[in-house]
Amino acid sequence: MKLGRLNHIGVVTPSIEASIAFWRDTMGAEVIREPFDLPAQGVRVCFVDTPLGAAGGSGGPQIELIEPLGEASPIHGFLAKNPAGGQHHLCFEVPDIHAAKAWFEGQGKKVLGEPRIGAHGTLIFFVHPKDMGGVLTEIMETPKDAH
Known part of the structure; x- marks a missing residue:
């Protein structure tokens, strides 16, 4: 097996809306996908596109924002230990x-x-x-x- 393309970096957040504002306003993200629920996994997710390489453009790895859907979510424990969220x-x-x-x-x-x-x-x-x-x-x- 060979190392494949880095698709995304998962970041747990207590609030997808607050994280969207951070990635847009502080980091200058231009393409932020619509958040959606994944009830089978107990999470709400949103993808933030990053540019590809030094030349810019889209197609680089994404940032996956992950918010728990209630206390039964598998990432609820992560947020209990890291209340501000962080790289997952x-x-x-x-x-x-x-x-x-x-x-x-x-x-x-x-x-x-x-x-x-x-x-x-x-x-x-x-x-x-x-x-x-x-x-x-x-x-x-x-x-x-x-x-």
């Missing part, structure tokens, strides 16, 4: 999610659950931070219409 995970693309899962497991890495549909509508899974240099890592199958 990195997400890398792979061409074949099932091959990637088998590869990580073959390396002795702890895969957290089975592949499931993520916020981009493609299959994802997470690898435990203890096996990834301290960083929760999301592995995402490259969207068929991407790049």
Whole structure:
């Protein structure tokens, strides 16, 4: 397996609306997608586009803003420990999610659950931070219409 494209950086927030204002007003983000709920994962998400490389333009990695949908949300505990929110995970693309899962497991890495549909509508899974240099890592199958 090879390292794929960095798709997004997940950032947990207590308020997507406040985070949108920060990314727009402080960071100068020009493209902020409409927030939407993912009830199956217990979260509300919003993607902020970043420019691609030094030449600018869109197409760079996104910032995924993640807000819990109630106390049962899996990120509720993260906010309890980090009330202001913060970086939650990195997400890398792979061409074949099932091959990637088998590869990580073959390396002795702890895969957290089975592949499931993520916020981009493609299959994802997470690898435990203890096996990834301290960083929760999301592995995402490259969207068929991407790049």
